[in-house]
Amino acid sequence: xxxxxxxxxxxxxxxxxxxxxxxxxxxxxxxxxxxxxxxxxxxxxxxxxxxxxxxxxxxxxxxxxxxxxxxxxxxxxxxxxxxxxxxxxxxxxxxxxxxxxxxxxxxxxxxxxxxxxxxxxxxxxxxxxxxxxxxxxxxxxxxxxxxxxxxxxxxxxxxxxxxxxxxxxx
Amino acid sequence: xxxxxxxxxxxxxxxxxxxxxxxxxxxxxxxxxxxxxxxxxxxxxxxxxxxxxxxxxxxxxxxxxxxxxxxxxxxxxxxxxxxxxxxxxxxxxxxxxxxxxxxxxxxxxxxxxxxxxxxxxxxxxxxxxxxxxxxxxxxxxxxxxxxxxxxxxxxxxxxxxxxxxxxxxxxxxxxxxxxxxxxxxxxxxxxxxxxxxxxxxxxxxxxxxxxxxxxxxxxxxxxxxxxxxxxxxxxxxxxxxxxxxxxxxx
Numbered sequence: 031x032x033x034x035x036x037x038x039x040x041x042x043x044x045x046x047x048x049x050x051x052x053x054x055x056x057x058x059x060x061x062x063x064x065x066x067x068x069x070x071x072x073x074x075x076x077x078x079x080x081x082x083x084x085x086x087x088x089x090x091x092x093x094x095x096x097x098x099x100x101x102x103x104x105x106x107x108x109x110x111x112x113x114x115x116x117x118x119x120x121x122x123x124x125x126x127x128x129x130x131x132x133x134x135x136x137x138x139x140x141x142x143x144x145x146x147x148x149x150x151x152x153x154x155x156x157x158x159x160x161x162x163x164x165x166x167x168x169x170x171x172x173x174x175x176x177x178x179x180x181x182x183x184x185x186x187x188x189x190x191x192x193x194x195x196x197x198x199x200x
Numbered sequence: 201x202x203x204x205x206x207x208x209x210x211x212x213x214x215x216x217x218x219x220x221x222x223x224x225x226x227x228x229x230x231x232x233x234x235x236x237x238x239x240x241x242x243x244x245x246x247x248x249x250x251x252x253x254x255x256x257x258x259x260x261x262x263x264x265x266x267x268x269x270x271x272x273x274x275x276x277x278x279x280x281x282x283x284x285x286x287x288x289x290x291x292x293x294x295x296x297x298x299x300x301x302x303x304x305x306x307x308x309x310x311x312x313x314x315x316x317x318x319x320x321x322x323x324x325x326x327x328x329x330x331x332x333x334x335x336x337x338x339x340x341x342x343x344x345x346x347x348x349x350x351x352x353x354x355x356x357x358x359x360x361x362x363x364x365x366x367x368x369x370x371x372x373x374x375x376x377x378x379x380x381x382x383x384x385x386x387x388x389x390x391x392x393x394x395x396x397x398x399x400x401x402x403x404x405x406x407x408x409x410x411x412x413x414x415x416x417x418x419x420x421x422x423x424x425x426x427x428x429x430x431x432x433x434x435x436x437x438x439x440x441x442x443x444x445x446x447x448x449x450x
Contacts, residue, residue, distance in 0.1 A: 082327050083248020112252075112323020115330065143311075143333065150307065150336045150400060175334050176238035180245065184234065200330050 035103070040066045040073060043101050047093045050086050051179050054132045057090055061120030064111055072105040073098060078116045080200075081180040118199050135160035135185065135196040160196045162187035172196070205318065206261045207280065208381045210270075211423055212309075213253035214281035217271060218431070219302060220246030221438050222289060231292055238338055242299075245331040252324045272442035276432045277425040283418065284367035286431040293346055293356035297364050300339035304400050305371050307332045308393040317385035340404050347408025358410050365413040370420030372397075377423075 044063055045056045057063055057077075065076040075094055079087050091108045098106045118137040121129075126136035138158060157172045167189025174184045175198070182195040223243035230236025254267035285302060289295045310332055313325035346357040374382075374390040381387025405412055420426075442448070 079248075079327065081245060081248065082252060082324075082331060083244040083246075085244075112320065112327055115323065115326040143329075150304070150333075150340055150404075174234040174238060175338060176234070176241040178237070180241055184237075198334075 035068070035073070037066045040075075040098070040103075043097060044075065044094065047090065047097050050089045050093075051181075052129070052132070052134075054128045055125060057094075059122060059125045062090070062116060069107070072107055073103050074107045074109055076109050076111045078111050078114075080116050084180050086179075116200070118197065129197055130163050133163050133194065134182065135163050135194060137197045137199040140199045158183070158196070158199065160185050160194075162189055162192070163194055164192055165190040170194075202260055202262075204377050204380050205386065206257055207377050208387055209253050209257035209260060209321070210280040211377075212313075213250045213257060213270075214279045215285050215302070215306070216246040216253070217250035218279065218281045218434070219285035219299075220244075220250060221434060222285065222287075223295075223299075225289055226295065235292075239295075242335050242338065245328075245335070249324065249328045249331070252327075253321075256320050256324065268442065272439045276427050276435055279425065279427065279431060279435070280423050281427075281431075282367070282370045282422045283420060283428050283431075284364065284371065286422075286428055286434060287364065287367065288430055290360070291356060293353070293360040294363070296339055296342045296346065297357065297360035299335075300343050300404070301364065301368055301401065302371075303332060303336040303339045304397050305393070307336050308396050309388045309390075312388040312393070316387070321386065343404050343408045343410075347405070347410040354409065357408065361405070361410055362413045366416040366418045367420075369415075369417040370422060373420060373423070375423065 041058055041063070044066075045058045047057045049055050049057060049060055052060075060080070062077050062080060063075060064078050067074045067076070075098075077087075077091065077094070094108055095106045117140055119140050121137065129136045138160075159168070160170055160172075161168055162170050162185075165187060167187055169188040170185050171188065172183060173186050173193065177184045177195055181198055181200070183198050184193060185196050186193050220243045223239045223246065226236065226239045227243070228236065230239055250271070251267050254270045258265045258267060258270055284298060287294075287298055307329070310325045310329040314322055314329055316322040316325060343357065346353040348354070372390045372394045378387055378390055382389050402412060
């Protein structure tokens with residue numbers, strides 16, 4: 031245990047851990063690290079899942095432990111918290127830019143639940159728009175709300191005729 | 201209280217585990233690539249929600265059973281899901297109708313559970329609620345597309361609705377456990393949810409140019425461990441790897 035460690039210095043180390051499915055984004059800017067708490071000689075890292083079944087969470091938890099171990103913190107505990115629930119609104123503009131540079135359209139603002147039928151029936155809902163990360167065209171359409179991972183939707187660009195991923199607003 | 205809470209959590213978890221497994225059976229067999237991906241994603245969400253709920257159930261029970269033990273080493277009679285989720289996939293209309301009727305139910309249940317006095321459950325529900333919002337969008341869109349589509353798709357959607365409708369009343373049967381959980385501020389109010397479910401389902405079915413079938417009810421009892429013959433067969437496949445290699449980790 032390094033006695034000089036602070037919450038901030040641990041956060042800096044945790045920024046070395048990348049999302050395995052989005053290797054340009056680290057877990058701190060993704061917003062899933064909620065807190066760092068010192069419990070005697072142990073470092074406790076509180077994380078919150080992105081999606082209930084996201085398989086990357088298990089890998090991330092392991093990476094947190096091995097990364098902190100490598101920095102001399104032998105006793106690390108990862109605790110899962112659920113409230114407040116993770117939202118893409120926590121992503122900063124610079125993080126969204128990184129996604130875009132990586133070829134994934136960033137999420138727009140989360141639409142609050144309006145409750146009841148208005149939000150449940152697709153035809154009554156405006157489909158999310160996205161700018162093509164390849165050619166910048168705004169002439170794109172959502173093809174499916176479900177993509178290669180839980181966090182992505184499939185869009186198609188009518189400008190450069192290529193499919194692309196959009197990071198879903200959640 | 202903790203016995204009832206354990207039982208209540210199993211009900212929530214098993215609905216999602218069994219339906220999630222059913223949807224996973226479509227993986228690689230979807231009618232088009234986007235739908236194959238969509239059902240696999242929804243399956244992953246449901247199994248994820250079930251995992252979190254079973255983990256919490258195991259902690260509440262306090263006998264050292266984790267989510268894997270609860271998923272893979274219980275018999276059909278110990279499962280507490282409603283029967284609608286264990287029905288076979290059938291054709292795509294059967295899968296979508298089953299999904300739509302459950303999604304609308306789950307949307308309202310999770311919406312309420314976000315306010316549960318059991319804070320872990322409230323947190324799991326808040327996460328699941330965000331997910332079920334887009335599940336309902338997916339299944340309601342397909343209800344409209346199939347019902348108001350071709351003669352063939354309309355006929356199949358109506359047949360699916362007629363076949364599955366009798367399994368829906370079971371979702372709203374509130375027994376002593378539901379009442380105890382509701383009174384404790386833990387559980388959802390199934391009696392209050394029923395009219396909301398009716399209204400959304402009727403709206404979508406009508407817009408899809410389909411007809412709500414006449415009321416009928418099967419003998420339910422899934423919450424007490426009475427299941428259709430389909431569940432045992434499904435579990436034998438779901439559980440075989442874990443049971444053939446007990447203690448294996450991967």
